[in-house]
Amino acid sequence: MSPNKLQDPALLQALQQVLFTEQVPHMLNSAQSAALCKQLSCSVLELAERMLPLAASFAVTPKSHFNVGAIAIDTQQQLFLGANYELAYGPLTGSLHGEQSAIFNALSHQASSIESLVINAAPCGYCRQFMNELENAKDLQIRFNQQNYRLPQLLPESFGPGDLGITAPLHHLALSDAHKPSDFAKASYAPYSHTQSAMFAYQGDKLLAWSCYIENVAFSPSLSPLLTLLSQLNLNHLSLDKVERFELWEHNDNRFSFKQELQNFAEYSEKPMTHHGYSKT
Numbered sequence: 001m002s003p004n005k006l007q008d009p010a011l012l013q014a015l016q017q018v019l020f021t022e023q024v025p026h027m028l029n030s031a032q033s034a035a036l037c038k039q040l041s042c043s044v045l046e047l048a049e050r051m052l053p054l055a056a057s058f059a060v061t062p063k064s065h066f067n068v069g070a071i072a073i074d075t076q077q078q079l080f081l082g083a084n085y086e087l088a089y090g091p092l093t094g095s096l097h098g099e100q101s102a103i104f105n106a107l108s109h110q111a112s113s114i115e116s117l118v119i120n121a122a123p124c125g126y127c128r129q130f131m132n133e134l135e136n137a138k139d140l141q142i143r144f145n146q147q148n149y150r151l152p153q154l155l156p157e158s159f160g161p162g163d164l165g166i167t168a169p170l171h172h173l174a175l176s177d178a179h180k181p182s183d184f185a186k187a188s189y190a191p192y193s194h195t196q197s198a199m200f201a202y203q204g205d206k207l208l209a210w211s212c213y214i215e216n217v218a219f220s221p222s223l224s225p226l227l228t229l230l231s232q233l234n235l236n237h238l239s240l241d242k243v244e245r246f247e248l249w250e251h252n253d254n255r256f257s258f259k260q261e262l263q264n265f266a267e268y269s270e271k272p273m274t275h276h277g278y279s280k281t
């Protein structure tokens with residue numbers, strides 16, 4: 001969806017005045033969200049709710065045609081948009097949910113703690129479990145259908161990281177000193193398998209987007225680095241046509257590899273890929 005199709009002229013005008021662009025933003029920093037809230041006389045939660053059609057416009061849904069828009073809000077009132085992403089080929093497990101996309105978008109920008117998620121549909125059970133990995137899961141506010149909930153209301157008697165002995169759940173990625181590709185792989189959140197994996201999309205030497213592996217205590221809702229990378233490209237308005245090559249970086253001692261997953265996509269998209277190992281921790 002282009003912003004021009006958004007049925008909210010006041011939001012469209014405010015976005016253009018604050019961002020000086022017609023391009024749908026993939027995030028709003030604190031100053032931008034404050035300026036928009038002031039101009040529209042609304043709260044940050046209401047702003048996020050009004051922006052959901054824009055978030056959903058990033059969805060890629062060749063199978064379900066069900067476009068999910070999700071917006072994560074951190075404690076600094078920054079907004080991070082996300083949308084679901086499905087692969088056109090292969091099994092249905094080849095899909096990233098909108099809430100996962102928004103949470104990775106926030107983590108990749110080194111957001112402060114996520115305090116709210118605003119969604120254009122009720123979160124599925126899989127996403128409720130994924131959100132339960134966050135350090136502040138018990139206080140996480142979820143808003144959909146004009147109603148606010150706390151995650152424990154939506155996921156009572158839950159299974160969480162503590163049940164597998166994890167004392168430092170997901171709250172940020174160690175990106176502050178990340179420069180080399182292996183640094184981004186090391187930023188993976190993988191307390192259950194200790195797998196370090198990162199994927200990169202390049203146009204020549206220019207890095208277009210990156211992703212790393214994020215695990216979940218229930219294992220299945222863990223994030224595929226490939227789907228996360230494709231979601232990140234999309235959120236940044238970068239089409240696959242721009243990508244000239246993919247890179248995968250993994251620790252040599254990983255118990256498993258995402259090489260086959262990327263290889264399948266590289267063949268499907270007719271792009272070259274390279275696989276790199278590193279040893280130093």
Ligand SMILES: [Zn+2]
Binds near residue numbers: 098123124126128
């Ligand atoms: Zn979901």
